[in-house]
Amino acid sequence: MNHKRWLRPLALALLLGVAAAGLQARTPVDQLIVGFSMNNLLSLDPAAATGNDVVEINTNLYDYLIELDAKQVGKIVPGIAERWTVSPDGRTIRLALRQGVKFQSGNPLTAEDAAWSLQRVLKLNLAMASPWKSYGFTAKNVDKVVTAPDAATLVINLPAPTDPKMVLYTLATSVSAVILDRKKVLENEKNGDLGNAWLTTHAAGSGPFTLQEWRAKDTLIMNRFDGYWRGPAKMKRVVMRHMTESQTLRLMLERGDLDLASGMSVPDLEAMKKNPDAVVEAMRRGTMYYVAVSMKDPKFADRRVRLAMRKLIDYDGINTAVMPDYGVPNQRPVQLGLAATLPSPGYKLDVAGAKQLLAEAGFPNGFKTTIRVLADPPFINIATSLQSTLAQAGIQASVLSGTGNQVYGAMRERKFEILVGRGGGGVEPHPHGSLRALVLNPNNADAARLTNFQGWRTSFFSPELNQLIGEAEVERDEAKQTADYQEVQRLYDTQVGAIQPISQMVDTVVLRRDLRNYQAHPSATTRLRDVYKQR
Amino acid sequence: MPLSSIVTAPTLRAAGNRALSVVLTLLGLLLLTFVIGRVMPLDPVLSIVGPDADKSTYDQVFRQLGLDRPMPVQFGYYLRDLLHGDLGKAMLTGHRVTDDLARVLPATIELATMAILLGTCVGIPLGVYAATRKGRLADHVVRVISLFGYSTPVFWFGMMGLLVFYAWLDWAGGAGRVDLAFDGVVPTRTGLLLVDSAMAGDWEVFRSALKFLILPACILGLHSMAYISRMTRSFMLAQLSQEYITTARVKGLSERGVVWGHAFRNILVQLLTIIALAYGGLLEGAVLIETVFAWPGFGQYLTSSLLLGDMNAVMGCVLVVGVIFITLNLLSDALYRVFDPRTR
Numbered sequence: 001m002n003h004k005r006w007l008r009p010l011a012l013a014l015l016l017g018v019a020a021a022g023l024q025a026r027t028p029v030d031q032l033i034v035g036f037s038m039n040n041l042l043s044l045d046p047a048a049a050t051g052n053d054v055v056e057i058n059t060n061l062y063d064y065l066i067e068l069d070a071k072q073v074g075k076i077v078p079g080i081a082e083r084w085t086v087s088p089d090g091r092t093i094r095l096a097l098r099q100g101v102k103f104q105s106g107n108p109l110t111a112e113d114a115a116w117s118l119q120r121v122l123k124l125n126l127a128m129a130s131p132w133k134s135y136g137f138t139a140k141n142v143d144k145v146v147t148a149p150d151a152a153t154l155v156i157n158l159p160a161p162t163d164p165k166m167v168l169y170t171l172a173t174s175v176s177a178v179i180l181d182r183k184k185v186l187e188n189e190k191n192g193d194l195g196n197a198w199l200t201t202h203a204a205g206s207g208p209f210t211l212q213e214w215r216a217k218d219t220l221i222m223n224r225f226d227g228y229w230r231g232p233a234k235m236k237r238v239v240m241r242h243m244t245e246s247q248t249l250r251l252m253l254e255r256g257d258l259d260l261a262s263g264m265s266v267p268d269l270e271a272m273k274k275n276p277d278a279v280v281e282a283m284r285r286g287t288m289y290y291v292a293v294s295m296k297d298p299k300f301a302d303r304r305v306r307l308a309m310r311k312l313i314d315y316d317g318i319n320t321a322v323m324p325d326y327g328v329p330n331q332r333p334v335q336l337g338l339a340a341t342l343p344s345p346g347y348k349l350d351v352a353g354a355k356q357l358l359a360e361a362g363f364p365n366g367f368k369t370t371i372r373v374l375a376d377p378p379f380i381n382i383a384t385s386l387q388s389t390l391a392q393a394g395i396q397a398s399v400l401s402g403t404g405n406q407v408y409g410a411m412r413e414r415k416f417e418i419l420v421g422r423g424g425g426g427v428e429p430h431p432h433g434s435l436r437a438l439v440l441n442p443n444n445a446d447a448a449r450l451t452n453f454q455g456w457r458t459s460f461f462s463p464e465l466n467q468l469i470g471e472a473e474v475e476r477d478e479a480k481q482t483a484d485y486q487e488v489q490r491l492y493d494t495q496v497g498a499i500q501p502i503s504q505m506v507d508t509v510v511l512r513r514d515l516r517n518y519q520a521h522p523s524a525t526t527r528l529r530d531v532y533k534q535r
Numbered sequence: 536m537p538l539s540s541i542v543t544a545p546t547l548r549a550a551g552n553r554a555l556s557v558v559l560t561l562l563g564l565l566l567l568t569f570v571i572g573r574v575m576p577l578d579p580v581l582s583i584v585g586p587d588a589d590k591s592t593y594d595q596v597f598r599q600l601g602l603d604r605p606m607p608v609q610f611g612y613y614l615r616d617l618l619h620g621d622l623g624k625a626m627l628t629g630h631r632v633t634d635d636l637a638r639v640l641p642a643t644i645e646l647a648t649m650a651i652l653l654g655t656c657v658g659i660p661l662g663v664y665a666a667t668r669k670g671r672l673a674d675h676v677v678r679v680i681s682l683f684g685y686s687t688p689v690f691w692f693g694m695m696g697l698l699v700f701y702a703w704l705d706w707a708g709g710a711g712r713v714d715l716a717f718d719g720v721v722p723t724r725t726g727l728l729l730v731d732s733a734m735a736g737d738w739e740v741f742r743s744a745l746k747f748l749i750l751p752a753c754i755l756g757l758h759s760m761a762y763i764s765r766m767t768r769s770f771m772l773a774q775l776s777q778e779y780i781t782t783a784r785v786k787g788l789s790e791r792g793v794v795w796g797h798a799f800r801n802i803l804v805q806l807l808t809i810i811a812l813a814y815g816g817l818l819e820g821a822v823l824i825e826t827v828f829a830w831p832g833f834g835q836y837l838t839s840s841l842l843l844g845d846m847n848a849v850m851g852c853v854l855v856v857g858v859i860f861i862t863l864n865l866l867s868d869a870l871y872r873v874f875d876p877r878t879r
Contacts, residue, residue, distance in 0.1 A: 035710075035829075042628065042629075125595055126592060127584045130589060197629060201628075216630065218638075242829060243829040244829070245710075247694055251701065251702045255702055255709065404582075405582060423586065449590040452590075
């Protein structure tokens with residue numbers, strides 16, 4: 001047989017293939033193509049939307065009153081509000097709004113829209129009402145405390161004493177604080193739902209992009225809004241694709257069919273770090289990976305057992321082997337980089353010390369227990385490490401892995417023994433954000449069902465800490481406040497809280513090298529208006 | 536064949552019984568899914584409100600979803616709505632389940648149809664070829680190919696396919712159904728992108744859709760190809776050892792006539808059944824391929840609904856799968872009756 005007859009076309013095809021593989025940068029130069037898992041993207045309504053993904057999207061569809069600088073943690077910069085003042089008693093925030101801004105519908109943006117948007121969040125009482133309720137806002141009082149005396153002024157009276165800075169941070173970072181086009185939303189209201197059903201899949205904002213289409217778990221397309229008050233965005237379109245497979249993301253990034261991807265697995269991230277066409281960017285978030293124990297369990301109610309648990313975590317091992325690209329070491333309940341953050345307490349794996357404590361507590365041979373954990377990395381890897389270090393002290397722990405629903409559901413019911421999880425608010429660059437979520441427990445009764453407080457979920461109840469956190473929150477002297485928050489951390493250390501942080505979350509995105517001005521934001525309010533491609 | 540010879544009183548009665556059993560099967564399926572869904576430790580409320588919501592928000596959403604009513608009442612409401620063609624709202628997307636299904640099903644149908652076409656067109660000749668060369672090298676090669684195709688995880692094939700044909704050779708599209716530049720360019724009529732683009736006369740979109748479809752369809756088709764060729768081979772072997780084949784050969788019929796004219800004609804009905812079942816399997820089993828290729832189809836929808844405990848969506852999916860299998864079964868039965876007079 002004449003081999004040459006088929007060898008030649010084959011060689012040609014292979015050559016062409018290799019040549020084609022060399023072609024890069026295939027996405028259109030004026031469109032940003034993003035790939036990530038949209039499994040957690042359930043609703044676009046700013047009052048109902050949980051999770052970082054929706055924050056990233058809504059940040060570009062809507063405007064915030066004020067914004068947080070992406071590079072300097074804690075620095076507030078103007079958004080729709082040009083100026084803001086806080087009254088001397090710290091109970092009133094007055095914001096002066098920019099005039100002449102128009103929504104994408106053409107309606108003018110006024111302070112009434114801003115007030116109505118905030119009032120709506122509390123009246124609907126959906127997921128995003130949580131931060132506001134923690135400041136004392138309720139569906140009943142919100143009409144009185146959030147007002148617009150004129151079209152250019154928004155006044156927020158704080159119903160309860162708190163640090164007004166914390167409220168400003170929430171205004172700048174919470175997706176619930178975006179300004180909705182009241183007229184447009186009310187046109188689409190059904191059965192008094194304040195437009196909730198419509199806003200699930202639509203948007204009515206003044207941001208740099210308009211929502212063209214969202215097909216759940218498929219594609220989300222945003223178009224440039226040419227009438228944007230800061231001037232039109234650089235990209236004409238942003239296309240987001242639902243992609244759950246890390247290796248597919250990697251192949252598409254390598255081929256240049258994607259500009260940006262998030263949610264990739266560690267091996268793929270490591271591979272992309274070596275790719276000259278890609279940049280891997282890690283961004284620290286405020287939430288912590290932790291090991292929690294339930295103090296409803298008499299064993300863990302004993303401080304010595306909790307202390308033994310603290311000594312049975314292989315912090316170094318976990319942080320070097322499991323956490324790269326997921327988190328950075330942090331053993332405190334306060335996020336890194338704040339003025340109040342104390343240096344690391346330097347906990348280490350200490351099996352002998354733990355054994356001694358366990359013996360003192362009446363468990364010389366350890367005990368049997370269970371670890372609840374999400375089935376995904378890095379959670380499951382942390383749990384496996386914990387399981388083996390616990391075993392060294394005689395504690396036989398079986399690992400129960402499940403979905404977020406099963407793991408955190410059990411925690412909300414206070415029905416768990418040990419849990420490896422992630423949490424802690426931390427959207428606001430303020431110690432109170434993490435402490436409220438991880439430590440505070442205003443009422444330890446089962447009937448109180450304070451499921452939004454992880455302190456309550458673990459049954460860790462410390463009146464001293466509650467009081468100290470409360471005092472620090474309203475302290476107007478910054479130096480004193482910082483000292484108070486440091487005292488909180490020292491006390492938490494001595495009392496051995498039920499939640500032991502191991503690592504602070506890091507979110508890693510991979511971008512093509514030709515992308516410019518992409519600045520991932522610690523609070524997920526990543527703005528795409530200035531992003532462009534240079535080829 | 537006159538129609539009246541098929542539609543007789545006994546056949547009508549049989550059809551009535553059949554319809555009743557179909558309805559009862561579907562009802563049982565729904566009840567089972569409903570009970571399992573409620574027993575499973577999945578909490579759709581938590582998926583909606585997030586892990587940090589407080590009690591009042593949680594309770595409010597719990598009531599909004601109707602979960603505060605007793606289980607039989609919930610199921611009763613579900614059936615009542617079902618009779619009106621309403622599968623309820625997908626708790627997590629806020630859309631009607633029927634709308635969601637109308638969106639995701641065509642994507643999977645397009646993929647599975649292409650896959651079964653490829654699987655059948657390659658699988659049947661391979662199986663016949665192997666059977667006629669039983670015990671010889673060709674037979675072994677075909678058996679190895681089908682064993683490989685059947686036992687290798689489709690997920691792995693998907694990844695390898697992407698690596699070779701998309702990333703290296705650039706012969707196929709990557710993830711998704713069509714090049715992003717063509718997304719939403721042709722109006723949606725059937726949801727089948729090849730059909731829609733052809734109807735719109737937009738051949739660029741058609742080419743792009745075909746480029747994206749061909750790889751996942753080939754990989755998915757490989758699995759059914761392996762199955763179909765294996766079954767074809769064994770059906771053919773059974774036929775080829777029959778006396779009438781020997782008679783035909785003795786009468787001097789050509790080998791091609793014996794194989795295709797006699798033996799193959801007799802296995803056609805059996806083949807139809809297994810192809811129908813394989814097709815049903817593809818429709819609901821494309822989950823992994825849809826994940827690898829970010830194919831926005833039924834498989835992805837079903838899994839994500841399951842993981843989040845969105846029972847309205849899950850029950851809608853179960854109903855669809857049930858209906859697909861029952862329809863395919865009925866269809867293959869009907870075909871039996873048409874092609875094989877002995878079953879009438």
